[in-house]
Amino acid sequence: MNFLLAVFSQTWRSIAETWRTQLLSLITITLSVLIFTFFYLVYSNALQVGSRLDNDLRLIVYLDEQPDANLQQEYQHKIEKFDQVERIEFVGKLEAYDRFKGQLDDSQDVLKDIPKDFLPPSIEIYPRRNLESLSRIKGFSEYLETMPGVLKVQYGREWVERFYSFIQLLRVVVFLSGSLLILTTTFMIGHSIRLTVFSRKKELELLRLVGASNSYIRVPFFLEGALLGALGSTAGIAALYLLFRWIKTNFAGQAAQGMFSFSFFSTSSVCMIIVLSILLCAGGSFVSIRKILSV
C-alpha cells in the first residue's frame, strides 16, 4: 500500500467515525461562504454597473481663453500626468455654439442677436470607465481646477459621490464578510480537528507506538480540512446560485433588466472561491494539527 492510498484510507476512516462533528463544521463553512459570496456578488455586479457607465460621465473644464495648439498639448500633458483617461476633447467657442444651437432645435431664434463666441471654450475629459477612476474623480476635478486658465470644472458630482459611497460601503461589507469567513472557517476547522483528535486519542497514540510517520498521522487531518473546504464552498456557492436564480426570476423586473444585467460569478471566479476555501480550510487544519499533534 503506498503512502497516498494509506492516507486516503485513514482519511476516509476518520471521516466515517467523526462525521457528526464534521457536519457542524461543514454547515458553518457553507453559511460563511454563502454570506461572503452573496456580498461579493452584489459588489461585483455593482462594479459592472460602474464599468458600464455611459459617455455622460465626463468632466467639462471651462477655460477663460481659447487654447492654442501648444497650450492644448500642455493641458493634455498635465491631465494625463494626473490620471489615465480614455480621451480628451477640446471644444472651441464656435463648436460649443454649434452644439448649443443644435440642442435648441426649434428655438434657435433666441441666439439670433448673440455673438457666436459667447460660450467659453472647454476641455471634455472622459475618465476611464472603471471604479478606480470613479473613486479619483473628485480629486481629479480639484486638480483640474488648479490648472491655469480654468474657470470651472463640471461633472455629475452628486451621482458619482453617491455611487462611490455605495461601492465603498459594499467594499467594507465584503471585507467584513470575508474576514468572518476566514475567522469562522479557521475556528471551526481548529475546533473540529481538536474534537477529532480527542475522539481518536487512543488510536493516534497507537499509531505513534507502531511507528507511524508524522505525515501518516497529519496528512489525513489536512485532507479532511481540504475536503470540508471543498464541500462547504461548493454547497455555499450552489445555495447562492439558487438564491440568485430565485431573485432574478421573482424580483428583477423588465425595467431593472433593461438598465443592468445581473450576472452570476464566472466559472473561473467560482473555481477561485472554491480553491481559496480549500486552501483556507486545509491551512487551518494544518496549523491546528501542528499545534495539537507535536509528534
Place this chain on the structure above:
Amino acid sequence: MSGEEKKLTMIDLARVSKTFPPDVHALADVSLRIRRGEMIFLTGQSGAGKTTLLRMLCGIDCPDKGYIEIAGYDLSRISGGEMQKLRRRIGVAYQDFKLLPDKTVAQNIAYSMEVSYRSRPFIRSQTEKLLTELHLLDKQDALAGKLSRGEQQRVSIARAVANEPELILADEPTGNLDAETALLVTQLFRSYNEQGTTLLIATHDQAIYDFPGSKVIKIENGRLAIQKPPTLVKKAEGKE
C-alpha cells in the same frame, strides 16, 4: 565494541538507570547485550523493572542515566523520523494490550502493517494467517472490546508480529492464557525466532521459557541478577 560485533548486536544497554518519583529505583546500572536472532526471557517479580526496561527499549520512556542502542540506533540521539522507522522494525505486545476496543480484531492487527505501507493483500493474508495460528479466525470481524482478556492478549501478540519485525518485545504475553493457548503463543514466537527475529519476552510463566538454546535474564529490584541458560537459572531458582 567492534564493527562486526555491532552489526550482530540488536540490543545494547550500558549502565541504564531509571528512578520514578519520589524514590522508586525501577532500574539500576543495567548493562545487557542481546545479539540478533536471540530469544531472551526476562523474568523477575512484579515491580522488578521488566516493564520499565521494555518501555525504554521501545522508546516510550527514557533512562535517567546510561545508554541504550537498538539495531545500531542510539536512543538518546535518535531523531523523530528515525524513531518512527525503528518502531516499525519492532513489534511490541504490551501488558495492557493497547487495543482499540471499537475496532475489529482485523483492524487492530492491520495498524502495524498499514504504517509500513504494506499492500492490502499482504495485510489480509497476514492477518488471516496469524488469526488461524492463534485460533482466532472466527473473531476477525468482532470488536476487540467484546473479546475476553485471553483473546485480547492474542490479538495484541498478532499485531506485534504481523509486520514481520526484526525485534519483538513482549510483556507478559501469556499472562491471561491457559496452558494450551500459551503453548500456541510460544510456538508462534519460536517460529519467528527460527526465521531470525530477535525476541525479548518479559514473563512470570516459567513453562514458556523451558527450552534449550534460549537465554533467561532475571531482574531483582531493578538489577540484573542472573543471566544464564534456562536450565541453570531454574537450578539456581530451585536452590533458593
